[in-house]
Amino acid sequence: MKMQKQYETYQQNSVLTASPGELTLMLYNGCLKFIHQAQKAIQEKNIEVKHINITKAQNILSELISTLNYDYSISSEMRRLYDYMISRLVEANIKNDSLILKEVEEMITEFRDTWKEVLVINRKKQYNSNGLV
Structure with a gap:
């Protein structure tokens, strides 16, 4: 029980201290987790668990939609893909x-993997611009 509480505290602190980019990555990973749980529930013929997890994945996609910055044209394309x-x-x-x-799942995985690459590139740029090379 104590380990569970420590893990929950760690997770909460991870979210509270994450950058916006890291939060987006967490959302993608959470969406994938819920899709996997829904797939398992379908195999086990557990309709209630399937529904709960698919709904959680949909909610994450809705949250991702709410974070789009429409100053960039790519956001409209991403909105259409999220809606799809x-x-x-x-x-x-x-x-x-x-x-x-x-x-x-495959679409979300592609978004997540691309987002990871963007975070790495931005970290390198930030590292280099701070003269830490």
């Missing part, structure tokens, strides 16, 4: 369809 993924998750939920979940 949400609609596919709704369909997967209705149809208990693991293949649709797999499709969304």
